[in-house]
Amino acid sequence: MAQSLRPPTRRPAAVQPATRRPDAGRPTSRRPVARPRPFRRWFAQTGWRHLVGVAVVVFAAFPLVYVFSASLNPGGTLITANTLFGNLSLQSYVDLFNRPQQPFAAWYVNTLFIGFSASAGSVMLGALAAYAFSRMRFTGRRFGLITILLVQMFPQLLAMVAIFLLMLSIGEIFPAIGLNSQIGLIMVYLGGALGVNTYLMYGFFNTIPVSIDEAARIDGAGHARIFFTIILPLVSPILAVVALLSLVATLSEFVIASVLLRDPDKQTLAVGLYQFISQETSQNWSIFAAGAVLAAIIPVALFLALQRYIVSGLVAGSVK
Incomplete structure (x- = not known):
């Protein structure tokens, strides 16, 4: 009786090996083939x-x-x-370097000295002024920013006579920084570029969070330590932009350099190269073009080296 109540046992069917279909593993849906657009x-x-x-x-x-x-x-x-x-x-x-009366090599060295000195001074002075306007609160801060903006609306050529008389008077007391002095020309360049560089850096400094300064101040850092060790590395893009713009403006400047520098050995490339085409009887455009090509090597090389900072430096400083 007990044996009749047991369910009948079934033998498992023989497992046959599964045959893989040729389309197994392939995606079922195919991407539509992109058709070329009409011309x-x-x-x-x-x-x-x-x-x-x-x-x-x-x-x-x-x-x-x-x-x-x-x-x-x-x-x-x-x-x-x-x-x-x-x-x-x-x-x-070859003829460009074989003219004693027109020392191209001396002009090139003078241009590099004046350009890099004015560029480095513009970056440092502009960064110091921008940090002061951005981080410090003092009387006349807003008036100073507006004054800087208004002064830049007038070109520097309008003050050419005043600059010449001022440098002439200074040269009587301090000949090293007066008329026909490269140091005096650098100081003139620094004064002319200080306003626009300060306003350009001021917009970039405002993008740096103030909390970084506050954290450093809690640790005991002063304004000088915060500026040189923390802020300057963070604003390197705008420093590169200002340095490049100042250098290009200095290398291509002609009017002020031609008025303040008299000796041929102290002149810059912009003033010296003009001598090759200024005289009607001895115009040599080929040598002038050769000098222009050599003068353009350094700005182009610096532009290629600093191009990754240019866009980020200019755009980031325009948004607060």
Whole structure:
């Protein structure tokens, strides 16, 4: 009786090996194949931008190529340089350094000394003034910022006569910083660039949280330690931008340098190169172009080295 109540036992069926389908493991859904856009639609959406970019590059690069071609033309005139790279010669570069009355090497060294000195001074003075306006609260702070902004609306050329008379009077007492002095020219450059650099750095300093200064002040740090060890590393992009802009402006400045510097051995490249084309009887555009090409090497190299700081430094300082 007990044996009849047991459920019948079933033998397990033989397990057969599973056969893998050829499409196993492949995604069931396939991405639709992107069809190429029609030419008219592509040109209306994207193509015209490429044409504009190519046109801008050609427009910007043609003067540079023309000047470089003129520097390799031994003719000495720009008329014979119409055919780009028609005549190739390095004689203009050789003659550039073999003129005792026009010492190009001395001009180059003077330009580097004045440019880097004015650039470093502008960065340091502008950073100190921007830190004071951004972090400190004192009487006349708002008036000082407005005054800096208003003074920059007037070009420095308007004060050319006043600068000449001032340097002439200072030279009678302190000849080292007076007229026909490179130190005096650097001081003039520092005074002219202090306002715009301060206002540019002031906007960037405001983006640095004040809590960093407060934490350092709790640890016992003063304003000088906070500025040199904490703030300056954080504002390195704007320092690079101001240094590059100040250097380019100093290298290309002509009017003030031509008025304050009289001796040929103390002049800069902008003033010295003008001598090659200023006289009607001895115009040599080939040597002038060769000097311009050599003078452009340092600004271009610095721009390529600091280009990653330029956009971030200018944009970050415009948003508070």
